[in-house]
Structure formats: structure tokens, C-alpha cells
Amino acid sequence: MNRVIAFSRRNFMEIMRDPLSYIFCLGFPLVMLIIMTLVNESIPAEAGMVIFRIDNLSGGIAVFGLTFIMLFTGLSVAKDRAGAFLVRLYTTPMRSCDFIMGYIAPVMVIALAQVLITFAASFAISVITGIKLSAAGLGASMLALVPTAVMMIGLGLLFGSLFGEKAAPGLCSIVISLASFLGGVWFDPDGTGGILLKICKALPFYHSVHAARLAASLNFKDFWGHLGITAAWAVVITIAAVLVFKAKMKSETC
Amino acid sequence: MSAIETKNLTKRYKDKCAVDELNLSVNEGELFALLGVNGAGKTTTIRMLSCLSEPDKGECFVGGHSCARESGRVKRLIGVSPQETAVAENLTARENLELMCGIYGLSKEETKRRISEMTELFGLDEAKGRAKTLSGGWKRKLSIAMALIASPKVLFLDEPTLGLDVLARRELWKVIKSLKGKITVILTTHYMEEAEQLSDRIAIMIEGKIAAHGTLAEIETLTGEKGLENAFVKIAEGGKTHE
Numbered sequence: 121m122n123r124v125i126a127f128s129r130r131n132f133m134e135i136m137r138d139p140l141s142y143i144f145c146l147g148f149p150l151v152m153l154i155i156m157t158l159v160n161e162s163i164p165a166e167a168g169m170v171i172f173r174i175d176n177l178s179g180g181i182a183v184f185g186l187t188f189i190m191l192f193t194g195l196s197v198a199k200d201r202a203g204a205f206l207v208r209l210y211t212t213p214m215r216s217c218d219f220i221m222g223y224i225a226p227v228m229v230i231a232l233a234q235v236l237i238t239f240a241a242s243f244a245i246s247v248i249t250g251i252k253l254s255a256a257g258l259g260a261s262m263l264a265l266v267p268t269a270v271m272m273i274g275l276g277l278l279f280g281s282l283f284g285e286k287a288a289p290g291l292c293s294i295v296i297s298l299a300s301f302l303g304g305v306w307f308d309p310d311g312t313g314g315i316l317l318k319i320c321k322a323l324p325f326y327h328s329v330h331a332a333r334l335a336a337s338l339n340f341k342d343f344w345g346h347l348g349i350t351a352a353w354a355v356v357i358t359i360a361a362v363l364v365f366k367a368k369m370k371s372e373t374c
Numbered sequence: 375m376s377a378i379e380t381k382n383l384t385k386r387y388k389d390k391c392a393v394d395e396l397n398l399s400v401n402e403g404e405l406f407a408l409l410g411v412n413g414a415g416k417t418t419t420i421r422m423l424s425c426l427s428e429p430d431k432g433e434c435f436v437g438g439h440s441c442a443r444e445s446g447r448v449k450r451l452i453g454v455s456p457q458e459t460a461v462a463e464n465l466t467a468r469e470n471l472e473l474m475c476g477i478y479g480l481s482k483e484e485t486k487r488r489i490s491e492m493t494e495l496f497g498l499d500e501a502k503g504r505a506k507t508l509s510g511g512w513k514r515k516l517s518i519a520m521a522l523i524a525s526p527k528v529l530f531l532d533e534p535t536l537g538l539d540v541l542a543r544r545e546l547w548k549v550i551k552s553l554k555g556k557i558t559v560i561l562t563t564h565y566m567e568e569a570e571q572l573s574d575r576i577a578i579m580i581e582g583k584i585a586a587h588g589t590l591a592e593i594e595t596l597t598g599e600k601g602l603e604n605a606f607v608k609i610a611e612g613g614k615t616h617e
């Protein structure tokens with residue numbers, strides 16, 4: 121436990137001292153929230169397009185924000201693997217599970233802080249625009265986003281262990297674009313239907329966004345299905361990430 | 375009991391034999407210098423002894439524990455200062471030392487005591503700011519302090535004085551000398567004067583094999599040369615004519 125705490129502290133400090141963390145992890149979701157609210161204000165009511173209305177937008181942006189947590193995790197793991205520091209730690213009593221937990225814990229804290237900030241801003245926007253958003257709903261939505269956060273961190277760990285400092289962030293950007301698009305953050309796949317909806321449903325992001333939105337509106341009828349699918353993905357991805365990290369650690373110490 | 379023992383230790387990279395049937399024994403409290411030209415296999419040997427690399431053949435023991443089967447025990451005994459400086463760049467010197475204390479599970483009081491000891495020993499209070507802003511030499515001192523902080527029984531120093539100025543090198547020699555007899559130190563270096571000054575015994579590696587070993591006097595007698603540098607050149611060049 122000592123080892124996990126010591127390594128988590130180091131990772132947390134490394135992240136907090138990198139100005140990029142604030143831009144990507146906290147600033148970017150806020151900016152998107154504001155821009156999309158302004159876009160929403162300029163859509164005429166008779167268009168009937170509500171995807172950017174704050175009650176829909178907040179959950180979508182929260183998932184979008186978490187994809188940056190993935191980028192961040194991937195980047196820090198890949199960066200560490202490129203340097204001599206991690207190899208030095210391999211000669212200490214640190215075990216692979218200490219490394220993994222030490223990477224996951226601090227980004228989990230940052231992920232939760234990010235969701236909190238996104239939802240606080242959403243609440244302010246809902247008050248200003250007069251669209252109803254309940255604090256209880258946002259609280260439930262935050263809990264509903266925990267599996268998504270775990271999944272994103274797992275994906276980051278996976279990409280960071282598999283690829284180098286250059287390739288990992290590139291691949292993460294692809295996932296960021298895909299996740300926000302196929303997750304239905306920028307359009308309504310249910311309204312589109314067809315093959316696109318099938319693809320969306322085959323991937324976890326659509327379910328993450330829906331779980332977050334349904335929880336926010338305190339509508340739990342279809343919620344559990346979406347949450348279950350997200351949680352299942354989170355478990356599978358995390359297990360894969362742990363196995364890959366362990367295998368990589370072993371092959372790098374050969 | 376020897377602090378370090380290798381038995382036919384061998385490591386191959388593709389066709390290249392980096393370490394070739396190495397048999398080595400280092401006594402407890404001894405300062406043992408591993409010399410050799412670039413690519414002789416010094417770092418590879420240290421990597422295997424510090425459980426970073428698995429041998430293709432043979433085995434090695436640290437403090438009587440097998441690096442292959444009891445790596446957990448071995449890792450508790452050793453401190454490693456790698457050839458490349460290895461510090462957490464965004465942390466200060468003190469935070470780097472605290473990190474190592476945390477990893478080795480030192481208590482709060484021990485952490486405080488060891489950090490002030492290391493800070494004094496290496497003059498680290500001069501190293502202000504994040505590690506990435508430190509000069510190469512200061513980073514190296516920090517890297518060595520990190521290897522020493524948890525009071526290892528066996529210390530590996532892979533080219534510890536690389537990139538240090540003359541004064542800093544002499545300072546570090548003093549630190550290393552002060553460890554003599556207390557802990558076992560394996561040192562690699564390209565500076566013959568350093569090996570002469572510090573080591574109890576010396577081994578000269580050529581292409582993964584030990585070409586000569588013993589005290590400085592023994593090596594001088596063996597080669598009939600005066601001074602380690604001349605003896606080293608004779609052995610190293612002698613090794614080449616075998617090709």
C-alpha cells in the first residue's frame with residue numbers, strides 16, 4: 121500500500137504540474153459546454169433540435185471530457201516508458217499491480233473533479249437558460265459516469281503500454297473523435313437510426329452518454345441497461361490493460 | 375558468504391553474446407570495479423544482477439538470494455544508480471527522495487532522517503526547483519542519492535561520475551569511500567584513476583568475459599605494467615588481437 125500511495129503521489133504531482141492538464145482536462149470541456157450552449161441558443165425552436173440543450177449536453181460533454189482523461193493517462197504511461205525512471209523503479213520492490221494502481225488512482229481523482237466542474241457549470245447554465253436540471257440528477261449522473269471513467273483510464277493505460285510517446289496520443293485522438301461522434305454527443309443517433317445507430321450501439325460510448333443523460337433526468341427505466349453495458353466494457357478493457365501492462369513490463373525487463 | 379555470485383551468467387542479444395559465461399564473486403563490504411571498453415557487457419551484467427534482465431543461461435545471486443527465483447528478496451537488498459540518470463523530472467530533489475522512501479516503506483521518522491542525511495552527504499540543498507531544471511551533474515547526484523536512500527546492502531553504480539566536474543567527482547569519491555566496508559558496491563567506470571582510488575578489487579571485461587581480475591597490485595603483476603591505465607590498455611588490446 122505504501123508503494124501505491126508513493127507512486128500515486130508522484131503521478132498526481134506530475135499531472136498537476138503540467139499546464140496541459142488544466143487545458144485539456146478542465147478547460148476544454150468547459151469551453152465546449154459554453155460554445156455548444158451558444159450554438160443551441162441560435163438554433164430556432166421550431167427546428168426541434170434539442171441535442172445541444174443543457175440537459176442533453178451536460179452528459180455528452182462529461183463523456184467527451186473523460187476521453188481527454190484517456191489521452192492523459194496514455195500520454196503519461198507512454199512518457200514514463202520512454203525514460204529511464206520507470207526502469208529504475210523496476211529494480212525496487214514495486215510490483216506490477218503497484219504501478220497499475222498508482223497510475224489509475226490519481227487520474228481517477230482528476231476525472232471526478234472534471235465531471236464535478238462540468239456539472240457545476242451545466243447547473244449554472246441551466247439556471248441562466250431556464251432549462252430544468254436537478255442537483256440530484258447531476259449527482260446520480262456523476263455516479264453513473266464512474267464506469268465510463270474507469271473505461272477511459274483503462275483505454276489510456278492500454279494505449280500507453282502498447283504504443284510510444286508519439287503513437288499513443290495520436291491513437292487516443294482518434295478514439296476521442298470517434299467516441300464523441302458515435303457516442304451521440306454531437307448528433308442524435310436514435311433519430312438517425314439505421315446502420316449508424318447499430319454501430320453506435322456496438323460501441324460503449326453511446327451507452328455511456330445515455331446512462332449519464334438518463335441519470336441526470338432521474339429516468340431510470342432504460343438506465344440500468346446502458347450502465348450495465350458500459351460497466352461490462354469497463355471491466356473488459358481494464359483487464360486487457362492490466363494484462364498488457366504486465367506483459368510489457370516483463371518483456372521490457374528482459 | 376559472498377554478497378554477489380554469478381555462475382556461468384550469459385546474456386545473448388540476437389547473435390551477439392553481451393555477457394559470456396561470467397563467473398564472479400564479490401565479498402560483503404567490498405568495493406568492486408567492473409571495467410571494460412564500450413559494449414564490453416558491464417551494464418548488461420548489472421541489469422541481470424538487479425533483476426532487470428533474465429539471463430539466457432546460468433544464474434546470479436545477491437546476498438545469497440537467486441535473482442531469478444527470489445527477485446522480491448533481492449530487490450529489497452539492492453540500490454541501483456543506472457547509467458542513464460533516472461529521476462522524476464517534475465518533482466523536486468526532495469520529492470524524488472520522498473518517493474523512494476515511500477516505495478521502500480520507510481517510516482515517517484526514518485524518511486526524515488534519511489533525507490536530511492542524503493541532503494547533507496550530496497549537498498542537495500543547493501539543488502532547488504524541479505529535477506528537470508537541474509544541471510546534468512546535479513541530476514546524477516540526485517540519482518545516486520535515490521539509490522542510497524533506503525540503505526541498501528548492495529549498491530550498483532553504473533558510471534556514477536559520468537558528466538561530473540572535477541570537484542564534484544572528488545566529492546562523490548569521498549562519499550563512495552565512506553561506504554567502504556559498510557555495504558558492497560559494484561562500480562563501473564571509464565576513469566582508471568577512479569577505479570584505482572576506490573576499488574578493493576577490479577575485473578576487466580572483454581566481450582562479455584572477464585579477462586583479468588584481482589587487486590590493482592595483482593593486475594599490475596599479471597600484465598607487468600605500472601598503473602591501471604597501462605595494464606588495462608595491454609589487456610584490452612590483447613583481447614582484440616584474439617579476433
Ligand SMILES: Nc1ncnc2c1ncn2[C@@H]1O[C@H](COP(=O)(O)OP(=O)(O)OP(=O)(O)O)[C@@H](O)[C@H]1O
Nearest residue numbers: 387390392410411412413414415416417418419457
Ligand atoms: N537491449 C539490447 N538489445 C540488443 N543488444 C544489446 C541490448 N543491450 C545491450 N546490447 C548489446 O550488448 C553489448 C553489451 O552492452 P552493455 O551495455 O552491457 O555494454 P557496457 O559495457 O555497459 O558499455 P558502455 O561502457 O558503453 O556502457 C553491446 O554490444 C550492446 O550493443
Ligand SMILES: [Mg+2]
Nearest residue numbers: 416417418457
Ligand atoms: Mg554501460
